[in-house]
Ligand SMILES: CCCCCCCCCCCCCCCCCCCCCC(=O)SCCNC(=O)CCNC(=O)[C@H](O)C(C)(C)COP(=O)(O)OP(=O)(O)OC[C@H]1O[C@@H](n2cnc3c(N)ncnc32)[C@H](O)[C@@H]1OP(=O)(O)O
């Protein structure tokens with residue numbers, strides 16, 4: 001943090017106004033004091049390494065230079081992380097990712113190694129396979145990625161075209177990419193970084209197709225890094241964001257791998273080619289479930305970054321007068337600005353709380369699966385799909401809202417908001433495209449509704465459907481509990497409507513699949529409403545638990561945030577509430593007043609709330625959002641780093657402009 005002397009006076013004043021203990025909220029936000037202190041300890045190590053500091057801002061480097069710089073830094077970070085793990089304890093993935101941003105600025109080319117390759121060996125490998133590959137992968141003697149998506153298919157996994165054909169004679173699989181569209185396309189690190197891949201391919205034994213399975217494949221020589229025979233590998237080029245993720249393509253021509261390289265925790269292929277089916281074929285998709293759960297946490301973190309930048313900037317920035325002859329006001333004092341930004345703070349807390357709840361459910365399912373029980377797997381799949389979809393989409397919308405809330409300067413790359421948006425919007429697509437995942441949940445919701453009609457016991461996350469089947473005669477109350485119930489009524493109403501829409505099309509003679517497609521806009525709306533009901537319910541209940549041990553000051557701000565989140569969404573979806581619940585026009589008028597009161601209550605704590613996210617300047621990397629609020633000085637300092645400002649006259653003047661002007665005179 002900058003010394004108090006240099007801090008912008010508006011920020012000093014804002015911090016003096018704060019009514020709660022910022023540190024205490026940081027500990028709550030991060031899941032406990034020990035996590036915060038660990039992260040801070042690791043940050044102090046990482047950010048004191050001179051080699052990780054940029055001489056030239058990353059954005060002025062070429063595509064190739066940026067990649068080389070990110071690899072150099074990723075190697076240093078990995079070494080620091082390993083050393084830290086040996087000396088203290090293994091760092092959690094959130095800390096690794098967060099601190100990594102402060103050095104690499106964009107995505108590490110090792111993200112997929114650390115985020116999916118290792119997890120897949122762990123989740124899909126037999127104990128023998130884990131014993132062979134885990135130590136090497138953890139020590140980075142082998143570097144890998146998760147290569148599933150192809151040019152032709154990302155969503156429809158059953159349509160993947162890469163083949164793995166078992167050769168009984170040699171006890172090997174032969175990998176092939178039979179078409180252009182079967183080439184792997186997108187995997188992070190695949191371009192020029194990794195030497196191993198987990199490859200998703202269609203398994204064939206004696207001409208019979210057994211569907212998608214995962215295979216460990218070495219693609220580059222460990223000494224020379226040259227692609228191995230039969231491997232066609234490269235990088236896919238620049239994208240909207242993720243520039244240093246080193247996404248790549250990959251094709252196979254008769255590449256042979258030993259039988260033991262198929263990940264066989266679930267399904268197996270024996271020496272003689274006998275295929276042994278596992279407990280549930282969808283367990284092959286297990287890593288994706290874990291990453292979808294993690295994306296809820298990622299969404300919370302990405303919003304926290306954008307909110308920190310935008311709120312601090314709004315405290316420093318003065319523009320226009322509220323009253324004539326009075327000084328220009330801090331833009332944070334405009335109610336519309338508070339409306340744009342405070343929901344960002346509240347949403348970050350909502351997602352963080354929901355992640356804690358979802359991750360616990362994930363761990364429970366993993367434990368159950370270990371005992372051969374898979375009862376809660378469909379519920380987890382449904383929850384992870386709709387929450388990943390909703391949280392990633394909301395995060396992209398909120399980051400963009402924060403950027404717009406910074407006016408013109410939010411468009412500057414040096415604000416960091418464009419790069420943060422690039423991260424957020426990518427997550428809407430990767431790990432299961434938004435609409436597609438909402439439809440997966442809708443499939444579950446349709447079954448749940450059918451079960452509710454049959455009077456069967458429902459899983460906890462959909463048990464509200466039973467209540468909504470009973471007629472709801474209670475009058476509306478403007479309490480958080482009641483509004484959450486209102487969201488559940490909305491979700492149940494939309495689920496019911498979508499269900500009836502399908503039935504109507506089926507009765508009219510359509511196949512179920514066509515009826516599904518015809519009802520699919522309603523189906524995604526039902527899924528979204530279900531997500532919102534879950535988010536509000538979990539956030540509300542989670543906050544009560546957190547507040548019960550917090551100091552009064554912190555408990556009060558947590559209460560303001562959760563109420564703001566719930567009331568905001570009630571007002572955003574007021575039409576739905578009018579349709580599906582007992583809310584009245586008068587209740588809505590009361591909610592509008594309540595919302596404005598909450599904005600006023602949060603206003604004095606706005607800067608304190610984003611300070612409590614405790615995001616270091618290195619991670620923010622923003623001219624607008626740094627702790628000291630030296631916005632204008634930093635904008636000018638960063639502009640001066642432009643290569644175009646390193647010489648008084650650029651050569652293009654003599655080469656093009658001057659001759660052009662001369663010709664123009666004639
Ligand atoms: C400096 C620091 C260093 C770094 C440090 C790093 C530190 C570590 C970082 C830590 C980590 C942070 C990570 C964040 C960022 C990660 C970035 C990731 C990048 C992106 C990666 C990717 O982007 S990687 C590819 C993802 N690509 C998909 O995401 C495909 C979607 N496509 C499907 O996933 C299937 O295609 C789709 C649609 C289900 C249909 O699958 P299908 O056709 O086979 O199935 P059907 O639809 O027919 O469904 C038949 C029945 O299966 C049920 N079911 C389906 N799936 C199920 C499942 N998973 N579990 C249970 N049940 C399932 C379903 O519910 C039905 O059940 P029922 O019959 O009872 O109704």
Ligand SMILES: Cc1cc2nc3c(=O)[nH]c(=O)nc-3n(C[C@H](O)[C@H](O)[C@H](O)COP(=O)(O)OP(=O)(O)OC[C@H]3O[C@@H](n4cnc5c(N)ncnc54)[C@H](O)[C@@H]3O)c2cc1C
Pocket residue numbers: 112146147148149152153154155156185186187188242247426429430431432433434435436439
């Ligand atoms: C930054 C980034 C990193 C990535 N990293 C990896 C990686 O490391 N490894 C990897 O394997 N993959 C990776 N991917 C690929 C990613 O997982 C896929 O792009 C994603 O799953 C979406 O699939 P798709 O591209 O085939 O989209 P498509 O399915 O072609 O989507 C196009 C449109 O079609 C619609 N659509 C498709 N199917 C349906 C349906 N059934 N019903 C209704 N609408 C439908 C979608 O809603 C969307 O609007 C990455 C992608 C990105 C952007």
